[in-house]
Amino acid sequence: MVEIKLDHIYKKYKGNEKYSVTDFNMDIPDEEFVVFVGPSGCGKTTTLRMVAGLETITKGDLYMNGQVVNKVQPKDRDIAMVFQNYALYPNMTVADNMGFGLKIRKTPRNEIKKRVTDAAQILGLSDYLERKPGALSGGQRQRVALGRAIVRDASLFLLDEPLSNLDAKLRVDMRTKIAQLHQRLQTNMIYVTHDQVEAMTMADRIVIMNDGKVQQIGTPDDLYNKPANQFVAGFIGSPSMNFFDVHLHDNRVSNEKGFDVEVPEGRLKILREQGYLDKDVTLGMRPEDIHTEQVALETFPNAVVNAQVVVSEFLGTDSNLYSKTGDTEFVAQVNARDFHKPGENVQMAFEMSKAHFFDKESGATIE
């Protein structure tokens, strides 16, 4: 069990002008499942590796249970790590791979065998213990990598994009398995991914990063419903949030490309108070907050646009309608019953009470 504190952590690689991680601050209490998410090169893996001790920390302090561990070797941090490419020892059997860490720590042979057998049972690897990694499928190898971490009974689990090499179905299966493992083991887990679905479905808290900087730390609900800035709003959610560069005047937002909707009073008040009246702002609308049902058109009559469907995707329960009003493009996610073919003209209502507004320059949420 461990409490972790990342205190103003910076990382700059030798020869680089720019910091790869800038001013990372976070407290991670015991038993929390934290996911670092962000696009490639955002610094999430670098941060994880600094926690593991595989990268040096340029500035700042890393605490584990109140002790600064910047200089502590990875082997002495009581951590277990799952690597993106599995990093199994190709010359050892599955059982040896899983038990190797315990063997190094001079755990009695019976204990190693017991723990390996238990972990193999949890992960469905009992029939493969004598095989070498080369004789396993990608999913099985990933489970061996997880098993290697589990048997260690470490106080902190670090997982570096562990599912990125698996196919979509396996990813979903393994996602569930990892979530179950966290519930069972009740230890801290830090999980790195670029897949926002993994982040949203597994995390207690998500750290969203971009360009080496933390953009927001919060629960999946916080990030989805109260994004701190335009980047977070655009990164979380699939399909991504629609952004419209608009001008706020009177009680409406519009652009020169034919987009024009009314802003409800509650939202308008905040915008007015923040001094955005008669200024350009960025409007963000989640695709699922754009509706085509008759009831929505009647409920939000002042935020209805005439749109033309350009591309439509039928997804079973939902349909994504890639549409445009005038020259403004956007995507609406509607009930599959409201499927429209490309070329159809459709009236769409923007549920403006759920609209997000961002400063045009800084991208910060206006609230």
Place this chain on the structure above:
Amino acid sequence: MTEKSRILKIILYIVLIAYAIITLYPFLWALAASFKPLKEIVSGNPALMPQHFTLDNYKYITGTSSLFTKWFMNSVIVSIIGTVVNLFLNTMAGYALARLNFPGRQKIYYTFLALMMVPAQVLLIPNYLILMNLGMLDTFSSLILPAAINIGNIFMMRQFFLSFPMDVEEAAEIDGLGRIATFFRIVMPLARPSIATQAIFVFMGFWNNFMQPMLYISTPKKYTLTLGLQTFTSQATGVRWDHTMAASIISIVPIIILYIIFNGYFLQGVRMDGEK
């Protein structure tokens, strides 16, 4: 398979078989000659099968009057020790140049590359003088020490370690191994194919080395096999082809054995990330 490609394949096989015969013939002739009396060898009869089959050549070179057995053992000792020392030093140096961060690493690497251009012959006299000053002439050390590392092999191992997956080492580090233990327990076992390749080349280099033993070794009992074979040539009797051929055949046996042992590693495709 079309008729045309079948004909092409037949032609290809004929060419390859002919090439194999041309390559193998001298070896087969030497093998046959080792079972022939000298008279039959020098008669100019190119036939492979001996007319007067004899084991006398082998009896002579392995007999008490010959130092052949001693030379053979000398070569075995020098080659094995030299190979083991080389494998350790070259592999560790290659790893250090690929993985460890230390000041001047690149400069050392480029210096090594530059030194590869220096012909071995240029070093004979300086090495001779150094060995003489160290009092090491006429010892096996004089054959092993100057060749204890091989820059070509260091380069080969460096390239191997550059492509070695870093996360396997990191996994070992997190599992609890230190840098040295990771090297010996994880990296070296996985580097076996490269080390085996190196072993064959280094062993052959020591085994076939003629120039250095000729310069540094003066006591006949300390001769290596290559130097000893030279003594079968005498001004009085000319070349004793019968003895020379028997000794030559025995001298290639260790190389063949070594090749058989390590051949598997050449063929074995090892994917370091545990892929198939």
